[in-house]
Amino acid sequence: xxxxxxxxxxxxxxxxxxxxxxxxxxxxxxxxxxxxxxxxxxxxxxxxxxxxxxxxxxxxxxxxxxxxxxxxxxxxxxxxxxxxxxxxxxxxxxxxxxxxxxxxxxxxxxxxxxxxxxxxxxxxxxxxxxxxxxxxxxxxxxxxxxxxxxxxxxxxxxxxxxxxxxxxxxxxxxxxxxxxxxxxxxxxxxxxxxxxxxxxxxxxxxxxxxxxxxxxxxxxxxxxxxxxxxxxxxxxxxxxxxxxxxxxxxxxxxxxxxxxxxxxxxxxxxxxxxxxxxxxxxxxxxxxxxxxxxxxxxxxxxxxxxxxxxxxxxxxxxxxxxxxxxxxxxxxxxxxxxxxxxxxxxxxxxxxxxxxxxxxxxxxxxxxxxxxxxxxxxxxxxxxxxxxxxxxxxxxxxxxxxxxxxxxxxxxxxxxxx
Amino acid sequence: xxxxxxxxxxxxxxxxxxxxxxxxxxxxxxxxxxxxxxxxxxxxxxxxxxxxxxxxxxxxxxxxxxxxxxxxxxxxxxxxxxxxxxxxxxxxxxxxxxxxxxxxxxxxxxxxxxxxxxxxxxxxxxxxxxxxxxxxxxxxxxxxxxxxxxxxxxxxxxxxxxxxxxxxxxxxxxxxxxxxxxxxxxxxxxxxxxxxxxxxxxxxxxxxxxxxxxxxxxxxxxxxxxxxxxxxxxxxxxxxxxxxxxxxxxxxxxxxxxxxxxxxxxxxxxxxxxxxxxxxxxxxxxxxxxxxxxxxxxxxxxxxxxxxxxxxxxxxxxxxxxxxxxxxxxxxxxxxxxxxxxxxxxxxxxxxxxxxxxxxxxxx
Numbered sequence: 001x002x003x004x005x006x007x008x009x010x011x012x013x014x015x016x017x018x019x020x021x022x023x024x025x026x027x028x029x030x031x032x033x034x035x036x037x038x039x040x041x042x043x044x045x046x047x048x049x050x051x052x053x054x055x056x057x058x059x060x061x062x063x064x065x066x067x068x069x070x071x072x073x074x075x076x077x078x079x080x081x082x083x084x085x086x087x088x089x090x091x092x093x094x095x096x097x098x099x100x101x102x103x104x105x106x107x108x109x110x111x112x113x114x115x116x117x118x119x120x121x122x123x124x125x126x127x128x129x130x131x132x133x134x135x136x137x138x139x140x141x142x143x144x145x146x147x148x149x150x151x152x153x154x155x156x157x158x159x160x161x162x163x164x165x166x167x168x169x170x171x172x173x174x175x176x177x178x179x180x181x182x183x184x185x186x187x188x189x190x191x192x193x194x195x196x197x198x199x200x201x202x203x204x205x206x207x208x209x210x211x212x213x214x215x216x217x218x219x220x221x222x223x224x225x226x227x228x229x230x231x232x233x234x235x236x237x238x239x240x241x242x243x244x245x246x247x248x249x250x251x252x253x254x255x256x257x258x259x260x261x262x263x264x265x266x267x268x269x270x271x272x273x274x275x276x277x278x279x280x281x282x283x284x285x286x287x288x289x290x291x292x293x294x295x296x297x298x299x300x301x302x303x304x305x306x307x308x309x310x311x312x313x314x315x316x317x318x319x320x321x322x323x324x325x326x327x328x329x330x331x332x333x334x335x336x337x338x339x340x341x342x343x344x345x346x347x348x349x350x351x352x353x354x355x356x357x358x359x360x361x362x363x364x365x366x367x368x369x370x371x372x373x374x375x376x377x378x379x380x381x382x383x384x385x386x387x388x389x390x391x392x393x394x395x396x397x398x399x400x401x402x403x404x405x406x407x408x409x410x411x412x413x414x415x416x417x418x
Numbered sequence: 419x420x421x422x423x424x425x426x427x428x429x430x431x432x433x434x435x436x437x438x439x440x441x442x443x444x445x446x447x448x449x450x451x452x453x454x455x456x457x458x459x460x461x462x463x464x465x466x467x468x469x470x471x472x473x474x475x476x477x478x479x480x481x482x483x484x485x486x487x488x489x490x491x492x493x494x495x496x497x498x499x500x501x502x503x504x505x506x507x508x509x510x511x512x513x514x515x516x517x518x519x520x521x522x523x524x525x526x527x528x529x530x531x532x533x534x535x536x537x538x539x540x541x542x543x544x545x546x547x548x549x550x551x552x553x554x555x556x557x558x559x560x561x562x563x564x565x566x567x568x569x570x571x572x573x574x575x576x577x578x579x580x581x582x583x584x585x586x587x588x589x590x591x592x593x594x595x596x597x598x599x600x601x602x603x604x605x606x607x608x609x610x611x612x613x614x615x616x617x618x619x620x621x622x623x624x625x626x627x628x629x630x631x632x633x634x635x636x637x638x639x640x641x642x643x644x645x646x647x648x649x650x651x652x653x654x655x656x657x658x659x660x661x662x663x664x665x666x667x668x669x670x671x672x673x674x675x676x677x678x679x680x681x682x683x684x685x686x687x688x689x690x691x692x693x694x695x696x697x698x699x700x701x702x703x704x705x706x707x708x709x710x711x712x713x714x715x716x717x718x719x720x721x722x723x724x725x726x727x728x729x730x731x732x733x734x735x736x737x738x739x740x741x742x743x744x745x746x747x748x749x750x751x752x753x754x755x756x757x758x759x760x761x762x763x764x765x766x767x768x769x770x771x772x773x774x775x776x777x778x779x780x781x782x
Contacts, residue, residue, distance in 0.1 A: 317475055318508035320495045322522035323573065329496070332521070336512045
């Protein structure tokens with residue numbers, strides 16, 4: 001009998017298996033816990049997960065044009081891509097342009113224009129002039145209206161829109177494109193803009209991270225080691241800019257940094273630079289780096305401070321006592337213990353910097369623009385949301401890669417933000 | 419005084435943090451080589467500050483500290499070659515036990531094989547040979563304590579300082595560690611300066627104890643002298659249990675004096691820390707030096723006392739009585755059949771010797 005009780009499942013005193021009984025008892029708690037997190041879960045889902053999902057989808061989505069020209073693409077697929085398409089393609093295209101509502105045609109032609117510029121104006125022009133065409137065959141008459149209808153490159157460009165998904169936006173985001181045979185090629189030299197912006201974005205972000213670390217580390221150390229009454233004052237000094245509007249701070253920097261600004265004037269008065277050789281500190285990369293460093297400094301100082309606060313001063317004392325010089329003690333004992341703060345601050349500043357927008361926009365000039373500025377430009381000016389989504393997705397992917405590398409090297413569990 | 423007798427020497431050392439009050443006042447102290455000296459005192463008495471000045475983390479405001487005859491005030495802590503065990507061990511959390519122990523050796527640029535050998539030897543000394551690859555946080559409090567001890571000794575310092583090293587351990591472990599530290603000290607013969615506020619710890623471990631209060635050494639002596647013959651009322655009260663009776667000095671005669679308590683009883687006692695007839699004195703008397711219902715002829719002091727409270731503690735009965743107007747008077751009565759009739763409210767005869775009663779200063 002005793003062997004039975006050992007081998008079988010453990011029962012409660014009323015004969016129900018213990019696990020079942022426990023599950024039942026815990027069920028209420030689980031439901032309550034779930035209900036407690038539900039509002040936040042819903043909030044995150046609606047404001048974060050869904051938009052990101054939508055962005056990822058948008059970056060490859062190419063269905064819209066397929067809903068406007070379904071039949072044209074149907075017959076287009078049969079074309080052997082030699083010379084010009086057959087009459088049938090022209091005919092369905094003619095009817096579908098005429099049948100669709102104006103805004104649908106507009107939106108589609110914008111999409112077609114991404115693949116081959118000229119499509120938009122061609123369709124706009126054709127829409128007006130198609131009224132003259134009463135009956136078929138249509139091919140000749142359409143070419144007569146506009147020569148471009150007889151250009152095979154225009155037709156071949158349609159080939160990349162036939163699939164409901166496209167990599168076109170991603171290719172565009174890294175200065176590549178499809179050629180007329182749907183082979184991936186580099187953009188012509190004068191149209192390459194993104195790759196060097198990507199490189200600059202990483203360069204600026206890394207430099208800003210480095211500078212904030214160099215400037216923030218000593219401040220954080222002071223904050224963590226000074227007596228409370230001094231460190232509180234210093235903390236206010238660190239946070240004060242934090243409480244000032246970002247725009248105000250950036251404009252203040254513009255006043256300081258411009259060629260006739262405060263800094264250059266002081267340098268000229270001090271006789272350190274000649275009046276005609278005033279430094280260009282703004283409307284270039286230098287300006288972007290200077291201002292972003294100042295603005296992002298608190299994001300470095302605060303995680304560093306919170307970690308340093310936990311480093312017992314007795315570690316340094318012990319290291320000195322054991323015979324290490326102050327420098328050696330710092331390098332071997334203090335610094336390794338502050339590493340979680342360095343990495344948390346570094347990751348935070350880098351991630352914020354990589355997607356930064358306002359500061360480069362205002363003080364960056366032509367030279368100091370970052371990828372965030374291009375996203376904003378396409379979002380607001382060209383309305384090329386597919387490209388925005390692709391740029392944004394790449395940004396997200398890069399951040400995830402950094403996060404992954406960081407996790408491999410240092411370990412996310414070591415992050416301390418406060 | 420020979421070199422050996424003042425291995426460490428404090429000479430008129432003052433320390434002030436704020437320029438308004440002194441934390442350490444005119445400290446003079448000689449520590450011979452190989453001694454285990456404990457600085458004992460309540461918090462704020464200046465004992466830790468004294469230790470920190472010796473380690474080099476604080477500088478004396480005036481006066482000088484000598485180590486082996488050399489003034490060390492201007493030598494930075496990392497050049498003093500003094501080992502130290504910190505209150506919370508201060509083991510480097512990002513290094514393994516081995517790396518922690520190797521740290522002082524690598525700083526001194528020892529050969530790798532020599533480092534390994536010494537680390538192993540130090541770990542064996544604290545019986546943690548198998549724990550070298552662990553991280554400090556994976557060890558129990560007692561094990562961390564031992565690693566800290568090994569680290570302070572591994573580079574063979576001239577002197578080891580310990581700043582309340584057992585404060586964070588539970589009682590049983592603390593007692594065990596007290597013996598271990600004592601044995602290590604005896605085995606390697608190193609000079610130890612130990613700071614604690616726990617008097618039983620001080621009594622267990624030390625060759626000599628310096629009792630600190632108010633920035634000054636109140637008395638420095640061996641544990642038994644300190645307990646048996648306290649020089650002043652602070653020491654008497656701080657070390658061990660102690661009955662205090664307040665009274666006025668009525669007469670002085672050779673080594674003895676007579677003190678009259680507030681209710682008129684006259685107690686014969688040793689004249690220790692009083693100067694003149696008429697001044698107020700605090701008598702100090704250990705509870706175990708008071709006898710119940712014995713032959714009165716052998717004792718100078720005999721009084722009737724009323725038993726107020728009995729606390730049974732197994733080997734003895736802690737008895738609170740009212741005698742000479744003091745109702746907080748404690749007597750430790752051995753658990754024997756002689757005293758089986760002791761009851762609360764009963765009147766007993768208490769007797770004690772003049773030699774066990776010390777007339778000390780009265781403050782406040």
